[in-house]
Amino acid sequence: MLKYIAGIVLALNSFAMNKSVFSGSRFFYYDKEDRVEILEDIYKQTKAEYTLWEIKKRRIAVDGDQVFTNAIEREMAIEDVNAPIDQARANLDFITRVKEVIATFEDTHFGINPVLNTPWVLNGLDANLIDGKILVTGFYDKVLAKTISMSDDGQNISQISMGDEIISIDGIEAREYAKSLEKYIDGSSKGFREYRAANLVMARYFSYPHRTFSDIEIKVQKLEKTIKVRLPWYASDNTKRKDALFYFKNKGFPTLDSFRFKWNESKRVWEKDSSLKFRGWNGAALPEGAIELENWKSAATGGSTIVRSAIILDKATAYGFLQINSFSVRELFKGQEKKDFISAIRGAVQYFKEQELKVILDLRNNGGGNGNFPEQVLSLLTEEGQTYRNTTWAKRLTRYTRQFIDYYHTDELYQEISNEEFWQEMIDQIFFAVNDNRNHTPAITEGFVTADKEVGGFTNDIVALISPNCISACDIMSMLLKSSKRATIIGTTSNGTGAGYWSNDKLSTNFEDRFHIFRTNIPNSLFGYPGSDDTIVFGEDSAYELNSENRPVIADIEYVETFEDYKNDSSGWIKKAIEILK
Template sequence: MTRSMTFAVLISSLLLTLLTLSLLDKRNQVRPIDNEIFFYYKLDQRLDSLATIQKAIETKYALIDIKQERLGLDIEGLFRKARDRERDYPNTEKSFYRAVSNLWFLDRVRQVVASFQDTHLQVLPLLELPTVHLGFQIHHVDQKYIITGMDSDLEEVLEIGDQIFALDGEPIDLITRDLQQYISSSSPSYREQLAVQALTKRSFRYPKSPRTRLTIRSRNGEIKDLTLAWHYDYEVIRMDAMHYLQNRGFSYKESPALFDTGFSPYRSPMGLVDADDWYGVEDKGRLMFRTGFMELNKQTAGVIQVYSFFEHQVSRYQSGKAKDWDEPISKFLKQLKAKNFPLILDLRHNPGGHVDLPIQLMSLIARSGESYPSYMEGFRVTPNIIQTWERASPLSAASRDEKRAIRQLRRAVANGQGYTGTWEKTDPIKADQDVKGFDQPIVALISPQCISACDIFALLLESSKRATLIGSTANGTGAGFFDWAPFSGSTWVDMHEIFQMEIPNMLFSHGLPEGPAEYSSSTSVIRFNRENRPVSSDIFYQTRREDVLSGHRGWYGKAFQVLLSP
């Protein structure tokens, strides 16, 4: 072959390669972005932001005294140390290093706020960051890190059930512990779960290299190293992050909400029949709950997987008439009553929502002739809370709950107290008038991913003893958000519009079966509060390998074992 022919072949090969690249899936092709210009956080602006975050927390945060008391948190010392550390990072002029400086600052602030150990109190960039991902997910089960889901294009090199030992030669336990520093959580177990998720998908602590080396043991026992690429995905283009990612050699690829292969908590558990999925009306992609039947050892039970309390109306996916949230559940419970079937309530993946829906659900499953205490509510007395309650209707026209809140707030202000007393949110909870009492046995599955309003429902189950709780703990939040237009009591943005925070301003706690409906003492709201003190299960169970590889089989097997026990 002549030199000219060789050159021609090389040119033809190059053109073919370019043509092949041009025909690749368009979703994974992003034109390089001219991202030299972005808002750079100079030292004085970084110090400003830290000072205003501290001030916002001290002014608005309902749990501030509880955190100081229970965690020994020195808030002034925490932020002083953060400001001192910030002075170690002087201003820079080069665009790439400015991008790095911005991203590291966001991480450092995230680490400071994570010290409050509150799932609700999260500081986020106002302009969200792209997510980086490896295309698979990991769960930590049976003291092992195993692959439980992946994109279909990784199936030739990975397998569900493969065990991960290290990333780039570093033990995976050490990486997980490092990531936990940046995660806001009211319980250690939830923090660890989120850190495990962040091993392969996150929007903080960006990797330094676009490729990572995995050390894995396959299901057949073979130990091998495998190199995979990190990709980025974004909803909004953020120039400093794009500048970093593209200059480092990261490539774009969409991150699916649900993996093609593997485990998802939103898929039906193995053995569930006649499954009926109900979605939010406002957000049609949000699965609110699922009902169905399951049989094991000739025993049939009804199952309700409660995924969200975020919407008051539901419908079947993209079709069907909108119904009140409780209507399909009421109908299903009446079916169980007619057949004398017990109930399994699955609360393991519920981030919360509206606080009235847990009370509705408690009423639906209440035994006939019984009543249960509601949860308790109270406030830290802040300028925002005082002004927000000025929006309330006159006392004579207010609801019973509003009357109690206004009465407690007036008393606290008059006495110069930092907190109101506490009061029951509603009258004692009795059986729903449509269901007319549900007397069948109930087991409820809980996990640290039962958060906020789900924590409230777990408190109701704990105080009423209405269900046997299986799992470890709920999340352990003890505060929520109270807004009354035009006041947004919970949302805050810093002076440079770098950060936003949702700052909890309402406190809740368990109801007291023998206690009064209202406590005047301002110490009661702190004494009863359950922040960092999650509901614990009656029977311990943690997710195991068989659950993530075989559709929750262990969880539901445990539920049936409890239901069938004498």
């Protein structure tokens, strides 16, 4: 009898554990039980592995336990729905809410997205925050052409041009509308969150509109008046999410699938063409009037510009221009010629030295990458005989940290690293922290920076351009330039990150919840400002004190981007830089 009862209980428990498999008849619906379990998974893993867990509470008063407790309670209060259209919307809204939870930590490195990507919706305009206003900075020509041909507002829409101010969206003042999106942006500084939110008011992949269109007020320069136009939201068909496809189709959102083809007149056939013909500002473009010397890209054919050098002339005076758009690519290409990242930069610096040119170093749109590259770049720019303090690093003691160190035998570890002395010190400090039951190691400096032997010292004046889009390793580059005073920094701030990823061939910072709904990388390594003296290992609380998270580099001279920079490829930036270099 007891065995019989136990069998019934086991069967009921098995059904309870698997019941959510049957949620949703047309696609997998995340019911309340699923949503809570997903958040619990993310909560446990974040608390266990996130290197900034304690630091965020001290620095910006974000209590991770409370953040996730509140999020779980919110899901518990949201009742399940039954109709497929409601379930589709509920899934998409849950994804948005989870993005909001993670964005609460205000960390550009710590974002979260669904394993099956959510589609974009867009209305044909591109927008950015400039001079405190939301301005039109680009167009998706295929999309707008379709809207113009079908809309009663077509004539007015066709008059919208670059620089026109967006006044309101669906009756909400444009800046306020953008602010409503900031809570979903994973950003380590306010400037970056404001920039990204403004950029997403006309095109985004979360917080989807409930209507198939938006009513937008725009101050149109050509018409010399403010007009209101209705722009449809076009949903991307480039997704594998059945819930999203079901929702947009049944709600009547127009899709982008009809734009994926073009007519070949000579062959008299339709051909695939995924381009939406974007026309607008490119932050990585060569400044107006610059004469390009070299353009090193990420691939031999095509690819994006990683390192570019040029000459800028101003009233018969020449200036060197060096643009570094990423620290993430080790091998660069100029046609069929190949160089490693540092060699490409070294060549430009050597040329500027030979020509005795003052230098403009453009870091404004550098998304980061290898954290060891910035010190090597500073070495190229260092004067002969000079020594500068380097970046500091620290670790939070977690199961991952312990496993990472345990994985290696000392000899194996040293085969993969270039700075044996630093890493031996880091390993020692990890074990000291374990023995003392401390949450973090102290901050440790990775040696000192001296002049590159091949360049042989570089004394030319340098101005560096930064913005909130200078992220991660670019934050490190900005910190080194600021600490060394090797360059005068112009702009507002860098991004303000202070944590990255520490992984190897076996252990990864990647994480997915138990149902494989969400994927994220959890930052697990701390970096920060150089110390103030020749110390190698700093004080017990130095992991917090020197860490740069939410503490962006502040420019020496403020320059706020204007529309002229968008229209004339950074003309205002260059004018300001030359003014300082004269």
